[in-house]
Amino acid sequence: MSNQKLFNVAVVGATGAVGEQIIRLLEARNFPIKELKLLSSARSAGVKIAFKGQEVVVQEATPESFEGVDLALFSAGGDVTRALAPHAVEAGTICIDNTSAYRMDPDTPLVVPEVNVEKINEHKGIIANPNCSTIQMVAALKPLYDRYGISRIIVSTYQAVSGAGAKAINEMLRQSKEVLAGNEANPAILPVGSLPVKHQIAFNAIPQIDKFLDNGFTNEEMKMILETKKIMGDESIEVTATCVRIPVVYGHSESVYVELKNDFDIDEVKDLLANAPGIVLVDNPSEQLYPLATDAAGKLETFVGRVRRDLSNPKALNLWIVSDNLLKGAAWNAVQIAEYIAIEQQ
Amino acid sequence: MSNQKLFNVAVVGATGAVGEQIIRLLEARNFPIKELKLLSSARSAGVKIAFKGQEVVVQEATPESFEGVDLALFSAGGDVTRALAPHAVEAGTICIDNTSAYRMDPDTPLVVPEVNVEKINEHKGIIANPNCSTIQMVAALKPLYDRYGISRIIVSTYQAVSGAGAKAINEMLRQSKEVLAGNEANPAILPVGSLPVKHQIAFNAIPQIDKFLDNGFTNEEMKMILETKKIMGDESIEVTATCVRIPVVYGHSESVYVELKNDFDIDEVKDLLANAPGIVLVDNPSEQLYPLATDAAGKLETFVGRVRRDLSNPKALNLWIVSDNLLKGAAWNAVQIAEYIAIEQQ
Numbered sequence: 001m002s003n004q005k006l007f008n009v010a011v012v013g014a015t016g017a018v019g020e021q022i023i024r025l026l027e028a029r030n031f032p033i034k035e036l037k038l039l040s041s042a043r044s045a046g047v048k049i050a051f052k053g054q055e056v057v058v059q060e061a062t063p064e065s066f067e068g069v070d071l072a073l074f075s076a077g078g079d080v081t082r083a084l085a086p087h088a089v090e091a092g093t094i095c096i097d098n099t100s101a102y103r104m105d106p107d108t109p110l111v112v113p114e115v116n117v118e119k120i121n122e123h124k125g126i127i128a129n130p131n132c133s134t135i136q137m138v139a140a141l142k143p144l145y146d147r148y149g150i151s152r153i154i155v156s157t158y159q160a161v162s163g164a165g166a167k168a169i170n171e172m173l174r175q176s177k178e179v180l181a182g183n184e185a186n187p188a189i190l191p192v193g194s195l196p197v198k199h200q201i202a203f204n205a206i207p208q209i210d211k212f213l214d215n216g217f218t219n220e221e222m223k224m225i226l227e228t229k230k231i232m233g234d235e236s237i238e239v240t241a242t243c244v245r246i247p248v249v250y251g252h253s254e255s256v257y258v259e260l261k262n263d264f265d266i267d268e269v270k271d272l273l274a275n276a277p278g279i280v281l282v283d284n285p286s287e288q289l290y291p292l293a294t295d296a297a298g299k300l301e302t303f304v305g306r307v308r309r310d311l312s313n314p315k316a317l318n319l320w321i322v323s324d325n326l327l328k329g330a331a332w333n334a335v336q337i338a339e340y341i342a343i344e345q346q
Numbered sequence: 347m348s349n350q351k352l353f354n355v356a357v358v359g360a361t362g363a364v365g366e367q368i369i370r371l372l373e374a375r376n377f378p379i380k381e382l383k384l385l386s387s388a389r390s391a392g393v394k395i396a397f398k399g400q401e402v403v404v405q406e407a408t409p410e411s412f413e414g415v416d417l418a419l420f421s422a423g424g425d426v427t428r429a430l431a432p433h434a435v436e437a438g439t440i441c442i443d444n445t446s447a448y449r450m451d452p453d454t455p456l457v458v459p460e461v462n463v464e465k466i467n468e469h470k471g472i473i474a475n476p477n478c479s480t481i482q483m484v485a486a487l488k489p490l491y492d493r494y495g496i497s498r499i500i501v502s503t504y505q506a507v508s509g510a511g512a513k514a515i516n517e518m519l520r521q522s523k524e525v526l527a528g529n530e531a532n533p534a535i536l537p538v539g540s541l542p543v544k545h546q547i548a549f550n551a552i553p554q555i556d557k558f559l560d561n562g563f564t565n566e567e568m569k570m571i572l573e574t575k576k577i578m579g580d581e582s583i584e585v586t587a588t589c590v591r592i593p594v595v596y597g598h599s600e601s602v603y604v605e606l607k608n609d610f611d612i613d614e615v616k617d618l619l620a621n622a623p624g625i626v627l628v629d630n631p632s633e634q635l636y637p638l639a640t641d642a643a644g645k646l647e648t649f650v651g652r653v654r655r656d657l658s659n660p661k662a663l664n665l666w667i668v669s670d671n672l673l674k675g676a677a678w679n680a681v682q683i684a685e686y687i688a689i690e691q692q
Contacts, residue, residue, distance in 0.1 A: 152658065156502035156601035158551045158590065173526060180523055197634035204640045205504045205592060205599045207652050207666045212631035216654030225657065238658030242601040242666070244504065246551060246592050253551045255502035255588040255601075285558035288543035294550045306553050308562030311571065312498065312584030320553045320588070 005346055006034035009338070010069045010093070012061050012084065013076030014038035015047055017166045018098055021331035022073050027052055029335060032342055039065055040076070063087035071341065073334050074098060089125030094341060096127050096334045100219075103128040103227060110230050113336045114278045115142045120340055127337055130231060131223040132329025133157050133243065133252055136302045138231050139328065140321045141258060143276040144269065145232060149261030152238040155224060158246045158253035159209060160293060161201060163325045164190060168201075172247055175202035191245060202247055209243040218243060251293030252329060254321040259313065266309050269317065273304050278328070283307050291322035299324055300332045351692055352380035355684070356415045356439070358407050358430065359422030360384035361393055363512045364444055367677035368419050373398055375681060378688055385411055386422070409433035417687065419680050420444060435471030440687060442473050442680045446565075449474040449573060456576050459682045460624045461488045466686055473683055476577060477569040478675030479503050479589065479598055482648045484577050485674065486667045487604060489622040490615065491578060495607030498584040501570060504592045504599040505555060506639060507547060509671045510536060514547075518593055521548035537591060548593055555589040564589060597639030598675060600667040605659065612655050615663060619650050624674070629653050637668035645670055646678045 009026065013019040019040075026033065036051055039061035048055040059065065061080065066072060066088035074081045075098035085095045085102070102108040109119035110128045115138050120127055130138075137155060144150065161172040171189040179185055179202045187198035191208040199206050210219035217225075224241035274281040282291045283305040291303035302323040310316035323329055355372065359365040365386075372379065382397055385407035394401040405411065407426065412418060412434035420427045421444035431441045431448070448454040455465035456474045461484050466473055476484075483501060490496065507514040517535040525531055525548045533544035537554040545552050556565035563571075570587035620627040628637045629651040637649035648669040656662035669675055 154500050154603050156588075158504070158592065176522055177526055180519060180526070191634065195634060199634070199638060200640050203594050204638055205594060206638065207599070207601070207636050208634060212634075215657065216631060216652070217657070240603060240656050240658055240662075240664065242502075242603075242652070242664055244599075244601065246504065247594075248549050248551060253553070253590075255553070255590065257500050257586060257588075285562060288537065288541060288545070288554060288558075290553050292545060292550055292552065294546050306562070306588065310586050311561065311563070312586055316586075318586065318588055 004032050005342070006032045007070040007342060008035045008037065008068055009033050010037040010039055010066065010072040012039045012072055012074040012080065014049060014058050015040045015044040016075055017162055017169070018075040018326055018330045021326045022075065022334060023049060023051060025331055025335040029339065031335070031338065037065065037069060066091040066093045069093045071096065071338055073338065075330065075334070085126055094123065094127070095125060096129060096337050098129040098330055098334055100131065100223065102126050103130060103223070104230065110227060111337055112138050112231055112333060113340060114139045114276070115231050116233060117340060120337060121344070129330065129334045129337065130227045131220070132163055132325040133159060133220065133254065134224050134227040134231065135329050135333050136252060136321055136323035137224070137254055137256060138228055139278055139302045140273070140304045140319065143272040143279070144258065144260060144317070147272055148264050150237050150258055151261050152259040153228065154240045154257040156242045156255045157244055158248070158255070159243060160248040160251050160325055161190070161245065162250050163209070163252065163329070164193070164245070167193070169249055172201050172249070175200060176247065179203055201245060204247065206245040207242065209245055248293045250297035250324055250326060251322055252325040253291070253293050256319045256321055257310065257316060258319065259316045263315065264317070266307070270307055273307065278302055279304055281305065281307070290320055293322055296322045296324050298327070300327055302328055350378050351688070352378045353416040353688060354381045354383065354414055355379050356383040356385055356412065356418040358385045358418055358420040358426065360395060360404050361386045361390040362421055363508055363515070364421040364672055364676045367672045368421065368680060369395060369397060371677055371681045375685065377681070377684065383411065383415060412437040412439045415439045417442065417684055419684065421676065421680070431472055440469065440473070441471060442475060442683050444475040444676055444680055446477065446569060448472050449476060449569070450576065456573060457683055458484050458577055458679060459686060460485045460622070461577050462579060463686060466683060475676065475680045475683065476573045477566070478509055478671040479505060479566065479600065480570050480573040480577065481675050481679050482598060482667055482669035483570070483600055483602060484574055485624055485648045486619070486650045486665065489618040489625070490604065490606060490663070493618055494610050496583050496604055497607050498605040499574065500586045500603040502588045502601045503590055504594070504601070505589060506594040506597050506671055507536070507591065508596050509555070509598065509675070510591070513539070515595055518547050518595070521546060522593065525549055547591060550593065552591040553588065555591055594639045596643035596670055596672060597668055598671040599637070599639050602665045602667055603656065603662060604665065605662045609661065610663070612653070616653055619653065624648055625650055627651065627653070636666055639668055642668045642670050644673070646673055648674055
C-alpha cells in the first residue's frame with residue numbers, strides 16, 4: 001500500500017534472545033517501519049544488527065531514547081522496563097512489554113491476541129506480554145473456555161532453557177558436552193542467575209524457575225496462576241502450576257489437566273482446537289503423532305495433542321501443549337500486538 | 347549368623363539394566379546366597395559376571411533352569427516371565443517378577459514393601475514388582491494416605507531413558523553427541539522399540555511411554571492408574587497420569603497433585619514424610635533444596651520436596667517425587683521383597 005502508515009519502532013533489549021527474535025519477526029512480517037531503533041544496555045551498544053539488508057547500530061537505551069518513537073517493544077528485564085517505559089509513555093510511545101513489570105498492574109492490559117485482543121484498546125501507554133508458559137496454555141484453552149467454561153486447571157511444565165536467556169542455552173550445551181565427556185557439569189547459571197545455589201541442568205530436571213515465594217510456589221508458578229485469570233478475565237478459574245526446567249533448547253511443553261464446567265464431546269473438543277486461531281492439533285496416537293518441542297521450535301503456532309477425556313472425572317480433559325517459548329511465548333505474541341496496533345492506526 | 351538359612355537364587359535377565367542392578371544389590375546387601383544362577387536369553391549366554399570376587403557364567407534360561415532354585419528375580423520382559431515363571435513355580439521357586447505380566451492378576455500380590463509388605467505372604471508362587479513410576483509415588487504417598495486418606499492423584503512424570511533399557515541410554519547419549527555436533531539425531535529406539543515411529547529424545551520431551559490404548563492413554567499411564575489402586579488396596583482413589591520421557595539417564599521425577607480426604611497441617615505432612623521408611627524429605631526453598639534426578643541416581647530412597655498446600659484447594663498438596671528408577675523403581679524393590687522372604691524363612 002503506497003499510503004500505508006509507517007511507524008518508528010524501537011526494540012529495547014535488541015541483543016537478547018527475545019529481542020533478536022523480535023527483530024527477525026518484524027523483518028519477516030514486513031512490519032510497516034519508517035525507522036528501526038535498536039536499544040540495549042551500555043555494554044552492548046555499538047553492536048551492529050542486520051535488518052532488511054542494512055546494518056543497524058545498537059544504541060544505549062536512555063530515558064531520552066523514545067522521542068519520535070511510535071512503538072517500543074521491551075524485553076530487557078523488569079528493571080529496565082520500570083526505569084524506561086514511563087519516559088517512553090510520556091514521549092507518546094506505545095510500549096509492548098515482555099517483562100513481568102506491569103503484567104498485574106490493573107491499568108495495563110495483559111494480552112494474548114487469540115484470547116483478549118480487544119483489551120489492547122484499553123491501554124494507557126503500556127501493553128503487557130504475558131509469561132511464556134501462560135501464553136501457550138491460555139491460547140490453547142480459550143476455545144474450550146468459550147464453549148464449555150473452565151473451572152480448574154492443573155499444569156506441570158517442561159520448560160526449555162532458552163526461557164532463561166542465551167546464557168542459559170550456552171550453559172546447558174556446555175554442561176552436556178562436559179557430562180558426555182565424563183567431566184563435572186560445574187553449574188554456573190541455572191536455576192536463577194542471581195541466586196547463590198546452582199544446579200546441573202544437563203540430563204536433569206530442575207523444579208525451580210524463578211525465585212520462591214513464602215507460600216512455597218515460585219514466581220513462575222504464580223505468574224501462570226495469576227496471569228491466566230487476568231487474561232481469561234475470570235477470577236473464578238482455579239489454577240495450580242508446577243514449573244520445571246528440562247534440558248531442551250527451544251519449546252516449552254505442558255501437561256495440562258483441565259476441568260470443564262459443561263459436558264463435552266471429545267471429537268468436538270478436537271474440532272474446536274483444530275479450528276482455533278494460532279492452534280495446530282497434532283493428535284493421532286495410532287501414528288504416534290503428538291506435539292514435540294523439537295517440532296515446535298521455530299514455529300509461530302501452539303501445538304496441542306494427547307487430547308483425552310479423564311478416566312476419573314468425565315468433565316475433565318488431559319492435554320499436551322507445546323510452543324516455541326521465544327516466539328509465541330514472547331517475540332511473536334509481542335509482534336502480534338504491534339501488528340494489531342498498526343492495523344488499527346491505518 | 348552361622349545357622350543362617352542360605353538360598354539358591356536365580357536372576358533372569360542378568361545382563362539387562364535392571365538385572366545388573368539386582369546382582370550388585372544382592373552383593374552389597376550380603377543376601378544369604380548358597381548358589382547364584384544367572385540366566386538370560388541364548389544370545390547373552392556365556393557372558394561372565396563378577397559376584398563376590400568370583401565369575402559367574404550366564405546360562406540360557408529354560409523351563410528346566412529352576413530345579414533347586416529357592417528364589418528367582420525376573421526382569422527379562424513380560425514374554426519371558428509368562429513363558430518361564432509357571433515352570434519355576436512348579437519347581438517350587440518363589441518368583442519376584444519385575445515385568446507387568448502378573449501385576450494385575452488377582453492371585454498375584456503387587457508389593458511395595460513400604461506400603462503393603464504383608465501381601466507378600468499371600469503369594470501363590472509369584473510376587474509382582476510394580477511399575478517404576480508407580481513405586482516411588484505410592485511409597486511417598488503412603489504416610490499421607492494412612493493419616494489423611496487420599497481421594498485423587500494427578501501426576502505428570504519426567505522419566506529417565508534408563509527405564510527403556512540400556513539400549514535407550516546409549517541412544518540418548520549418541521543422539522546428544524550428534525545434536526551437539528550439529529548433526530541429525532537419527533532416532534532409532536524411542537519411544538517404543540517395537541513401534542514404527544521413532545522420535546528424538548536428546549534435548550526433547552516425548553509424551554509417550556509404551557503403547558497407546560484405545561482410550562488415548564498409554565500403557566505406562568494405565569499402569570500408574572491401576573497399580574496405584576491395587577497397591578494401596580483402595581479402588582476409590584482416582585488417579586490421572588501423563589507419562590513423559592525426558593533426556594535424563596537415571597531417576598524419574600514426578601509432579602504430583604494429591605487431594606486428601608481430611609484437613610492437614612503442612613508441617614505435620616513434612617514430619618510424616620521425613621519419618622516415613624524409605625523416604626527422604628528434601629525441601630528447603632530458601633536454600634533451593636529439592637529433589638533432583640542427578641542427586642537420586644544410585645540411591646535406594648525416594649526423595650520428596652516442593653511440598654506445598656495447593657492455593658486453589660486447601661485439601662490438596664503438591665509434591666515433587668524423585669527416585670532412581672532402576673533401584674527403588676525396579677531392582678531394589680525386588681531385592682527388598684527377597685530380603686523379606688529370606689527373613690521370614692529363617
